[in-house]
Amino acid sequence: MKRFGIFLLTVSLIAAMVGCVDGHLHYSLSISSTAGGSVTAPGEGVSIYEQGTVVSLVASPDSGYQFVNWIGDVGTIDSVSSASTNITMNHDYSITASFELPEYYLTISSTAGGSVISPGQGTFGYGEEKVVGLVAQPKNGYCFVEWTGDVNTIADVTAASTIITMNGDYSIAASFMVEVDPMVAAGAAHTVGLQSDGRVVAVGRNNHGQCNVGSWTGIVEVAGGGEHTVGLKSDGRVVAVGRNDYGQCDVSAWTGIVQVAGGGLHTVGLKSDGRVVAVGKNNEGQCNVGGWTGIVQVAAGWSHTLGLKADGKVVAVGRNVEGQCDVGSWTGIIQVAAGAYHTVGLKSYGTAVAVGWNPSGALQIGEIVGWNIVQVDAGLEHSVGLSSDGLVTCAGWGSPGQCDFYDWADIVQVAAGSLHTVGLKSDSTVVAVGQKDEGQCEVGGWTLK
Numbered sequence: 001m002k003r004f005g006i007f008l009l010t011v012s013l014i015a016a017m018v019g020c021v022d023g024h025l026h027y028s029l030s031i032s033s034t035a036g037g038s039v040t041a042p043g044e045g046v047s048i049y050e051q052g053t054v055v056s057l058v059a060s061p062d063s064g065y066q067f068v069n070w071i072g073d074v075g076t077i078d079s080v081s082s083a084s085t086n087i088t089m090n091h092d093y094s095i096t097a098s099f100e101l102p103e104y105y106l107t108i109s110s111t112a113g114g115s116v117i118s119p120g121q122g123t124f125g126y127g128e129e130k131v132v133g134l135v136a137q138p139k140n141g142y143c144f145v146e147w148t149g150d151v152n153t154i155a156d157v158t159a160a161s162t163i164i165t166m167n168g169d170y171s172i173a174a175s176f177m178v179e180v181d182p183m184v185a186a187g188a189a190h191t192v193g194l195q196s197d198g199r200v201v202a203v204g205r206n207n208h209g210q211c212n213v214g215s216w217t218g219i220v221e222v223a224g225g226g227e228h229t230v231g232l233k234s235d236g237r238v239v240a241v242g243r244n245d246y247g248q249c250d251v252s253a254w255t256g257i258v259q260v261a262g263g264g265l266h267t268v269g270l271k272s273d274g275r276v277v278a279v280g281k282n283n284e285g286q287c288n289v290g291g292w293t294g295i296v297q298v299a300a301g302w303s304h305t306l307g308l309k310a311d312g313k314v315v316a317v318g319r320n321v322e323g324q325c326d327v328g329s330w331t332g333i334i335q336v337a338a339g340a341y342h343t344v345g346l347k348s349y350g351t352a353v354a355v356g357w358n359p360s361g362a363l364q365i366g367e368i369v370g371w372n373i374v375q376v377d378a379g380l381e382h383s384v385g386l387s388s389d390g391l392v393t394c395a396g397w398g399s400p401g402q403c404d405f406y407d408w409a410d411i412v413q414v415a416a417g418s419l420h421t422v423g424l425k426s427d428s429t430v431v432a433v434g435q436k437d438e439g440q441c442e443v444g445g446w447t448l449k
Contacts, residue, residue: 025051028092036065036099049089059083059097066125068098103128104166113142113176126166136160136174143197145175145218145234158199158217177234180220182448184424186379186417187224187262189438193430194222195448200231204440210242224417225262226302232260238269248280263300264340270298276307286318301338301378308336314345324356339378340418346376352385354378362396379416386414392423402434424448 030046031039038044041058049055057077059067067083073093079085087093102125108116115121118135126132134154136144144160150170156162164170177198185192190204190211198218202211208227216239221232228242228249236256240249248267254277259270266280266287274294278287284303292315297308304318304325312332316325322341330353335346342356344365350372354363365376365383371393373385382396382403390410394403400419408431413424420434420441428449432441 027051027089029055029087029089030092030094031057031097032095033059033097034099036101037061037067037097039097051089053089055087055089057085057087057095057097059099061099064101064125065099066102066127068100068127071096071098100127102126104130105169106132106164106166107171108134108173109171110136110174111176113178114138114144114174116174128166130166132164132166134162134164134172134174136176138176141179142176143179145177145198148173148175175218177218177220180234182424182428183222183413184415184422184430184443184448185222185224185229185262186377186415186420186422186440187229188226188264188418189420189435189440190224190227190229191415191417191420191422191432191440191443192222192224192229193424193443193446193448194219198234201446201448202229203442205438208243212241221260223260223262223267223300224415225267225300226264228262228267230260230262230267232257232269236272238267240267246281250279259298261298261300261305261338263305263338264302266300266303266305268298268300268305270295274310276305278305284319288317297336299336299338299343301343302340304338304341304343306336306338306343308333312348316343322357326355335376337376337378337383337416339383339416340380342378342383344376344378344383346373346385350374350388352376352383354383357381360397364395365393368393368395375414377414377416379421380418382416382421384414384416384421386411390426392421394421400435404433405431 026048031044040060061067070080072095074080076088105125107123108121117137138144147154147157149172151157153165179196183194193201200213200216202213210227210229218234219231220234223230231239238251238254238257240251246265254269256272257269258272261268268278276289276292278289286303286305292307294309295307296310299306307315314327314330316327324343332348333345334348337344342362344354352365354366360381362381362383372388374388375386377384385393392405392408402421410426411423412426415422422432428447430443430446432443
């Protein structure tokens with residue numbers, strides 16, 4: 001009876017404190033917890049607060065347990081699912097912090113270049129069917145690529161902010177890569193664009209699936225072939241889609257690649273040690289690159305292959321009926337480009353040289369002076385040069401309009417398809433001219449950021 005009397009006295013004292021004090025309303029907050037943890041702020045028990053007071057709540061699970069949610073009078077709690085949150089005192093409230101033993105564990109890590117900020121990195125326990133928010137944050141100069149590992153229940157593996165549903169024990173990692181420079185590439189009748197986050201877009205002829213690049217991630221360079229598309233991944237591996245009747249897309253075993261090129265029916269890869277590999281049709285010897293060393297850039301035409309050496313000289317193999325491989329005397333070259341049946345080289349002082357098929361004057365790119373050319377490319381019967389001031393010049397056949405870019409400005413990179421030309425602008429938008437019957441020039445909505 002004595003203890004019961006003390007309890008009644010305590011309740012009476014609390015009741016006396018709640019209500020109107022000095023003209024201000026006060027309310028009681030009763031806090032408790034289930035087994036498996038406690039409320040460390042403001043603590044468990046009964047506390048009195050003035051109306052409108054915002055009270056911080058912190059629930060701390062015991063080792064092996066996890067916080068589930070706040071239950072009871074939770075109408076003014078900011079987030080009932082957050083262990084650290086707030087409650088606004090507008091009435092008498094009684095709340096409980098709920099804890100439980102997890103059924104499944106989620107282990108989260110990341111590659112270099114970023115981290116997982118929600119729920120964090122490490123191992124976390126959750127109940128069955130619990131939906132967990134995932135947020136990956138890249139460092140400056142990096143971008144998020146994708147979630148890897150046990151990703152079957154992740155809503156979107158390519159989204160930095162997504163969710164995972166816990167139906168088992170999972171181990172996942174957030175993958176990051178260095179941001180790449182956007183670029184464009186052109187195949188025979190399709191156009192490819194690389195975004196700074198390593199994803200790829202494509203338009204144009206897709207009869208062999210050469211535009212099916214929407215699922216690619218982690219790409220640092222793209223190349224367009226006759227009817228296939230090649231992508232270089234940040235880890236030195238290579239992917240390819242499109243026509244593969246000569247094995248030109250059989251590149252999955254390649255490693256240590258630093259640059260790729262797509263020919264008419266073959267694919268070329270430059271290795272980090274300066275050697276070169278090639279797959280695909282080899283009827284003209286265009287894949288006979290096994291003995292090359294000291295190469296710093298490769299290019300591929302319809303049936304010939306070029307290699308630029310570190311000393312500025314050029315080597316070539318493949319079809320030479322039109323003289324497209326007659327590059328043995330070239331010196332001081334800093335970039336090479338392969339057209340269907342002609343070859344263009346950029347010299348260190350900003351002019352071009354060219355050899356090969358010339359029925360429409362594509363080789364006259366080498367006669368253009370005073371342009372300070374910084375990049376060249378070659379199509380079926382036309383050659384293009386980009387100058388240091390962002391303008392583009394052309395030599396050769398232009399009847400489908402592939403040379404109608406005289407109003408272009410602020411271009412930072414060009415690419416030549418068979419009968420079309422593509423330009424990447426300094427604002428990351430893309431322009432294209434030329435034959436467009438396959439949709440290869442429908443790049444007006446692209447912004448390669």
